[in-house]
Amino acid sequence: MTPILSATNLSKTFGSGDSAVHAVTDVSLQVQPGELILIKGPSGSGKTTLLSILGGLMRADTGVVSLAGQELTALGEGALAELRARKIGFVFQAYNLLGALNVEENILFPARLIPGHYAKARQQAAPLIERLGLTHRRKARPHQLSGGEKQRVAVARALINDPPLILADEPTGNLDSERGSEVAMLLHDIARKDNRAVVIVTHDQRIEDIADRILWLEDGRIRDRKQEPHEWTRDPVCGMRVDRWVARNVADYEDVAYAFCSADCHERFVADPARFAPTS
Template identity: 60%
Template sequence: MAEQPILSVRQLSKRFGSGKALVRAVDRVDLDIASGELVLIMGPSGSGKTTLLSMLGALLRPTEGKVAVAGREITDFAQAQLARLRAQQIGFVFQAFNLMEALSVEENVLLPAQLAPGGVKAARPRAAELLSRLGLTARAGALPHTLSGGEQQRVAIARALINRPPILLADEPTGNLDSHRGQEVMMILHDIARDEGCAVVMVTHDPRVEEIADRVLWLEDGALRDRRSDRHDWVQDPVCGMRVDAWTAMVKTLYQGQQHVFCSERCLQRFNEAPERYVHND
């Protein structure tokens, strides 16, 4: 990576609990993210994705290791410094849109600008530009509950970008959206990464997003690896017959000592109802 990474972590670890209850949620992760890059973090449930993202966004202090934003180490920052850093350098988009219900769309978008040097007034043209870009101009005065899920998530994206942060962190941003709206939100994030030079790091379970990502990282048991360099391990879903990558599949079960992999929870449920229908011991 020729340029200095906008976000860099070294030997980053987070442990919860102790003794028998010790959880190594993130375990000695090294990672460099460049400006304008769209990076996906995927992995099974409970593998440490949210914990890693929270440390990347200075929302959670690591147990060990270092985090640097634009070459500046933030590990020893006091709470007030971290709050300023988050307000100015990092935008967050979550699965739950977390909009303020009593505020209009535009007021929601402008909220983080209160913490920016120019304040809300200076940010108004930027808010108008973002609302236009995200197709929300006509809804600027509306209250969030009158918007569709996809529109609400677009408001959350505009809010995350109001202070022109060089880093945008998104945790399951399409988790509450149908596939069409989800795809739309993904393309917006992709375009923003490209046009604004913003690094986008996204946690997702959605394999369709892989196509638009620059890098796909796989987190398992707290450890990270580059998934595209790994080979695929194609197997057949025993219920529907679909080709599934056993290496990355989320839905698996053990039956008679053998692992079976499924395309969805629905197929697993059907399998569990009558496994003997799908497993042939010949």
């Protein structure tokens, strides 16, 4: 399968001489459509820098980034801005909603940046708003929303231009457990149901379960944590690949052990195991 996002030998250094900080060192990665990847690592490990480079907001010193076959590193500022609008959806920890605009206007803001796209986006907005449970809040301003609602608006905004790639920076960082899980499942569904690539930078242990891969970034270098010893199986509810070694949501049914990608899938299975358990 052709990766939607491909990064090869990316390096980025801030400063020079003794004070030089190697934020990203020789990082390569590929992300497939429908794949959800977590990038984890200690503070200051270069996660945000890597996400900025992948999102075309910062240029690497060396290396190449390609998105949907288009090489970001070869694009000028104008073309890069257009590519961000068309092909990347951003979700931020601080939501970054525009204070003057209401929910619907915030969601549609990226659509205004693509000439001729607004009318079509308006039609798409209504089902998207409904899908994210924001119908009753569509005229509310950001300061009138809860954290969970704000992040759902941010997710809807990221989806409005139908981009193949979603980049999320600590999307659950400002949310309580319940709202965090809600947003994590939302991102999971976006990857699974919409077949989009989702890259999440996070410290949140709770959303490890939903990831296809977890990349560990430390001192600017990256390694694939799930390449370590594992036993792959399929979540019987959503079909996602799950590592039995790290899966925390498990259940037994008719002497068979099942592992789930998330608590949500686990609950759905427990409620009606016969529906999801594979027939022999």
